[in-house]
Amino acid sequence: GQQLNQSPQSMFIQEGEDVSMNCTSSSIFNTWLWYKQDPGEGPVLLIALYKAGELTSNGRLTAQFGITRKDSFLNISASIPSDVGIYFCAGQTNFGNEKLTFGTGTRLTIIP
Amino acid sequence: AAGVIQSPRHLIKEKRETATLKCYPIPRHDTVYWYQQGPGQDPQFLISFYEKMQSDKGSIPDRFSAQQFSDYHSELNMSSLELGDSALYFCASSLPGSYTEAFFGQGTRLTVV
Numbered sequence: 001g002q003q004l005n006q007s008p009q010s011m012f013i014q015e016g017e018d019v020s021m022n023c024t025s026s027s028i029f030n031t032w033l034w035y036k037q038d039p040g041e042g043p044v045l046l047i048a049l050y051k052a053g054e055l056t057s058n059g060r061l062t063a064q065f066g067i068t069r070k071d072s073f074l075n076i077s078a079s080i081p082s083d084v085g086i087y088f089c090a091g092q093t094n095f096g097n098e099k100l101t102f103g104t105g106t107r108l109t110i111i112p
Numbered sequence: 113a114a115g116v117i118q119s120p121r122h123l124i125k126e127k128r129e130t131a132t133l134k135c136y137p138i139p140r141h142d143t144v145y146w147y148q149q150g151p152g153q154d155p156q157f158l159i160s161f162y163e164k165m166q167s168d169k170g171s172i173p174d175r176f177s178a179q180q181f182s183d184y185h186s187e188l189n190m191s192s193l194e195l196g197d198s199a200l201y202f203c204a205s206s207l208p209g210s211y212t213e214a215f216f217g218q219g220t221r222l223t224v225v
Contacts, residue, residue: 033213042116042202042216043155088154099145099168100204100214102154 006089006103013079014111021087021106022073029091032065032072033100037086046087047074076108084110114138116205116217124223125193133188133220137205143167144186145214146178149200161186162208193224 006023013019023032031050035043047058049065049072056063062075072089089103117136125131137144143162147155157170161180172178175193180186190197200221204214 035216040200040219040221042204042218045213045215048213099157099160099170100147100155101157105154 004089004091004101004103006106008106009104010107010109012109012111015079015081017079019076019079019083019108020073022071023089023091023103024071025091026070028069028093029101030069030094031092031098032063033090033092034061034063034072034074035088035090037088037105039085043088079108079110081110084108116203116215118201118203118217118220120220121218122221122223124225126225127193127195129193129224131190131193131222133190133201133203133222135186135188135203135205135217137184137186137203138215140207141205141215142184142208143206143212144180144184145204145206146172146186146188147202147204147216149202149219151199155202158188190222195224198222198224 004023004025033048034046036046037043047056047063052069053067054065060077064073087106090100092098119134145160146158148158149155158172159178160168164180175191178188200219202216202219204216206212206214
């Protein structure tokens with residue numbers, strides 16, 4: 001089946017630093033989504049990408065849909081304590097109403 | 113804004129018992145997805161429904177079944193529970209059509225003892 005490799009697996013940063021994480025796939029996705037999950041809670045949608053090459057921002061978050069349709073990255077600028085959590089990329093092979101294939105997750109920890 | 117509602121939030125069952133998890137999608141969302149997330153794992157797709165019909169099936173054990181009702185809420189029925197079924201179970205919903213995002217509920221934590 002399809003696999004999404006997400007890296008890094010974990011990050012330890014200081015408050016105020018920028019963060020970058022990415023997702024790569026062995027096959028093409030037509031939609032990329034980025035979610036954040038707090039412990040014991042459901043994933044919360046951060047950014048949705050629908051077009052190859054698309055660059056989308058949501059506040060301090062910026063994500064891009066790779067031109068090959070096989071990768072995506074998420075950047076977080078000027079990290080703050082509430083950014084702590086697990087970030088998942090997710091892909092859909094078609095446009096909407098399709099199951100999500102999740103990446104392996106990136107755990108973000110902010111060092112005081 | 114209304115979100116996806118799941119109940120119960122926590123459930124403790126013994127081995128070989130049955131469990132029923134409920135999901136109430138966001139109003140006007142007609143597609144429901146179920147995911148299972150083990151400790152330290154990413155969510156794994158179980159099953160989905162569109163307009164009350166099963167639309168896709170993932171790695172769902174035969175002991176599990178699900179359905180979507182006329183009011184679009186969905187129930188996941190789990191029988192002959194095993195210790196390995198202990199996990200977070202998430203429901204997500206989305207609007208019909210293309211370019212629609214899936215929004216997740218807060219999940220049900222199932223513990224099988």
